[in-house]
Amino acid sequence: MRIRFVTSNQWKFNEISEACRRKGIEVEWVRMKYEEIQADDTEEIARTSCERVSAQLGSGFFLEDTGLYVGALGGFPGPYSSYVSKTIGNAGLLKLLEGKERGAYFLTVIAYFDGTVVRTFRGILEGTIADAPRGSNGFGFDPVFIPSGHSRTLAEMSTSEKNMISHRSSALSRFLEYLAGRGNG
Ligand code: ITT
Numbered sequence: 538m539r540i541r542f543v544t545s546n547q548w549k550f551n552e553i554s555e556a557c558r559r560k561g562i563e564v565e566w567v568r569m570k571y572e573e574i575q576a577d578d579t580e581e582i583a584r585t586s587c588e589r590v591s592a593q594l595g596s597g598f599f600l601e602d603t604g605l606y607v608g609a610l611g612g613f614p615g616p617y618s619s620y621v622s623k624t625i626g627n628a629g630l631l632k633l634l635e636g637k638e639r640g641a642y643f644l645t646v647i648a649y650f651d652g653t654v655v656r657t658f659r660g661i662l663e664g665t666i667a668d669a670p671r672g673s674n675g676f677g678f679d680p681v682f683i684p685s686g687h688s689r690t691l692a693e694m695s696t697s698e699k700n701m702i703s704h705r706s707s708a709l710s711r712f713l714e715y716l717a718g719r720g721n722g
């Protein structure tokens with residue numbers, strides 16, 4: 538089976554293709570930056586993006602939206618994760634969290650247009666924000682995110698280790714189960 542993944546983000550593609558390769562699924566990278574609506578709900582952003590992109594690509598593709606939700610910051614940066622990562626970055630996030638509770642989670646919502654409706658699949662990874670950045674693998678908030686039950690940050694894990702636990706790979710597993718159930722797998 539072959540499927541298209543629409544993202545401008547090289548690291549997202551690397552993770553998704555590694556996870557798919559293990560299951561014998563081929564992923565084609567549609568490297569494209571689509572415009573996202575501004576909304577406070579990751580699912581709504583993914584769904585709307587998928588509807589818009591389908592006008593251009595038809596069906597048989599998926600995309601995803603991911604956010605980091607920090608409890609002590611009322612869920613911030615959430616849907617603003619991309620902007621926050623590019624502007625204040627991990628150093629700025631750590632500064633905001635000085636003296637605060639460190640609980641956080643990642644949420645990925647995959648959206649897939651089946652030709653008739655958009656379907657969404659979620660994946661969550663719970664954890665804490667580290668006191669300082671550690672590790673050089675991965676991207677974005679990986680150096681400051683320690684998954685629950687682990688002592689290393691995501692940036693101290695390999696792609697395949699991250700894929701064993703991540704928000705993105707959980708959402709992907711649900712999506713692939715759905716595809717297999719439809720007889721496309
Ligand atoms: P596309 O929309 O083109 O897929 P993007 O990078 O803009 O790529 P998002 O809007 O989902 O994607 O951005 C969320 C940001 O959150 C992303 O730019 C990273 O900084 C961060 N992020 C997303 N997934 C992450 C992960 O698994 N680990 C660490 N940081 C992550």
Ligand code: NA
Nearest residue numbers: 573601602603
């Ligand atoms: Na996105």
